[in-house]
Amino acid sequence: METNDSDEGCVGDLSDGVRAWVIRGLRSSCCCCPNPGRDGTLSTVRRPPSTLEAQVLVLGASDTGKSTFMKQMRYVFGDRYPTFERRRYQPYIRRNLLESLHKIVRFADAQGVRMSTPESQDAAEKFRDLSTLEKYFEEDEPIDNNDASILEGATQTLWKDPGLQEVYSRGNEYHLMTNADHFITTQPPYSETTIVPPHGRERPERKEWVKLILHPTAILFLASLSEYDQCVEEARDEGKNRVKESLEIFEDVLGYPTFENIPIILLLNKSDVFSKKIHVHPLVDYFPQYEGAVGDEMAGREFLSGLYEKLAIRYHRLFVVRFTEATDTENFRAIFAFIKNNVCRNMMSRGGLL
Numbered sequence: 038m039e040t041n042d043s044d045e046g047c048v049g050d051l052s053d054g055v056r057a058w059v060i061r062g063l064r065s066s067c068c069c070c071p072n073p074g075r076d077g078t079l080s081t082v083r084r085p086p087s088t089l090e091a092q093v094l095v096l097g098a099s100d101t102g103k104s105t106f107m108k109q110m111r112y113v114f115g116d117r118y119p120t121f122e123r124r125r126y127q128p129y130i131r132r133n134l135l136e137s138l139h140k141i142v143r144f145a146d147a148q149g150v151r152m153s154t155p156e157s158q159d160a161a162e163k164f165r166d167l168s169t170l171e172k173y174f175e176e177d178e179p180i181d182n183n184d185a186s187i188l189e190g191a192t193q194t195l196w197k198d199p200g201l202q203e204v205y206s207r208g209n210e211y212h213l214m215t216n217a218d219h220f221i222t223t224q225p226p227y228s229e230t231t232i233v234p235p236h237g238r239e240r241p242e243r244k245e246w247v248k249l250i251l252h253p254t255a256i257l258f259l260a261s262l263s264e265y266d267q268c269v270e271e272a273r274d275e276g277k278n279r280v281k282e283s284l285e286i287f288e289d290v291l292g293y294p295t296f297e298n299i300p301i302i303l304l305l306n307k308s309d310v311f312s313k314k315i316h317v318h319p320l321v322d323y324f325p326q327y328e329g330a331v332g333d334e335m336a337g338r339e340f341l342s343g344l345y346e347k348l349a350i351r352y353h354r355l356f357v358v359r360f361t362e363a364t365d366t367e368n369f370r371a372i373f374a375f376i377k378n379n380v381c382r383n384m385m386s387r388g389g390l391l
C-alpha cells in the first residue's frame with residue numbers, strides 16, 4: 038500500500054531559518070534547502086544576504102526511517118501534529134495493521150502453527166481472508182463502533198497467543214512491518230485517532246533521484262541496523278538481503294560525481310529493534326564473516342557499521358556514523374544537534390573560517 042506521506046513537500050522552518058523539503062515523488066530523498074514555491078518548484082530564498090543556509094539531503098533505502106526522521110523535525114521544530122493530520126494518517130495506519138495481521142495469520146497457516154485456544158482461533162479467522170478486510174481500507178469511511186470493537190478484541194486476543202508470538206518473531210521471513218507490535222499494544226487505530234509515522238513501501242528508483250538533486254551541504258544517509266535478517270521485498274525471488282541493498286545504494290552515493298566532496302553523515306537507525314533482535318536472530322546466520330559473539334549488540338553494531346566504513350575508505354571519503362532511534366524524539370534531538378554542529382563546522386571550514 039502506498040501512503041500519502043505528508044513529508045513530501047515543505048515541512049516548515051527548522052532551527053536557524055533552515056527549511057526542510059522533500060522532493061515530491063522521490064521516495065528516497067529529501068533535503069533541507071531554500072524555500073520551495075507553491076507549485077513545488079524551488080524558488081529564490083528571501084532572506085537577509087548574510088544568512089547562511091544549509092542543504093542537507095536525506096537518502097537511504099526503503100523503510101530505513103527517512104520519513105520518520107523528517108516527521109521528527111516537524112514535531113520538534115514545526116507545528117507538531119494537528120488533529121486533522123492525525124485523522125489523515127489513521128486510514129493508512131489501520132490498513133497497514135490489518136494487512137500485517139492478515140500476513141501473520143497466513144504465515145501461521147503456511148507453517149502449520151495453530152493458535153492455542155478456540156478464542157484465538159476465532160480471532161485469527163477475522164484476519165484470514167483479505168477480501169473481508171478491504172471494506173476497512175476506505176480512506177473516508179470510519180469503521181462503525183461495533184466492527185471496531187470486534188477487531189480490537191480479536192487483535193488483543195491474538196497478540197496474547199503463544200502461537201502468534203512465535204510467528205511474530207519470525208516476521209523477517211515474510212516482510213512484516215517494523216512497528217506492528219507498537220500499533221497492537223498501544224491503541225489499534227480502528228476507532229480512535231492514533232498517530233505514528235506511516236510506512237511507505239516503494240523501492241527507490243535510485244538512478245532517477247540521483248539525477249534530480251541539488252548540491253547539498255551534507256548528505257544524511259539512513260540505513261537500518263535491524264534489517265540484517267530481512268530480504269528486499271521487491272526482490273524476494275533473488276533473496277537479496279536488505280543490508281546488501283543498502284550498501285549498494287551507499288556505494289552509488291559515494292560514486293556519484295556531484296557528491297564527490299560532500300561530507301556524509303551515516304545514521305544507522307532502528308537501534309532499538311536491533312538490540313532486541315540480535316539475541317533472537319544471530320548475525321552470523323546472515324553474515325557468515327561476522328566473528329563476534331552471538332547476541333553481542335556492540336560487536337554487531339561495529340560489524341555492520343564496518344561494512345559501510347570499508348566502502349567509504351575505498352572511495353576515500355570522510356564520514357561520521359551515529360546509531361539512532363528515529364522514533365524516539367529525545368534521541369532525535371541529540372542527533373539533530375550533532376548534525377547541525379557537524380554541518381556548521383563543515384560550512385565554516387569550506388568558507389576558510391576553521
Ligand SMILES: Nc1nc2c(ncn2[C@@H]2O[C@H](COP(=O)(O)OP(=O)(O)OP(=O)(O)O)[C@@H](O)[C@H]2O)c(=O)[nH]1
Binds near residue numbers: 216307363364365
Ligand atoms: N522501532 C523503530 N521503528 C522505526 C525507527 N525508524 C523508523 N521506524 C519505523 O519504520 C517504518 C519505516 O519508516 P519510514 O520513516 O516510513 O521509512 P522510509 O525510509 O521513509 O521508507 P520509504 O518511504 O519506503 O523509503 C515506520 O513504521 C517507522 O515508524 C526506529 O528507529 N525504531
Ligand SMILES: [Mg+2]
Binds near residue numbers: 064103237
Ligand atoms: Mg518515506
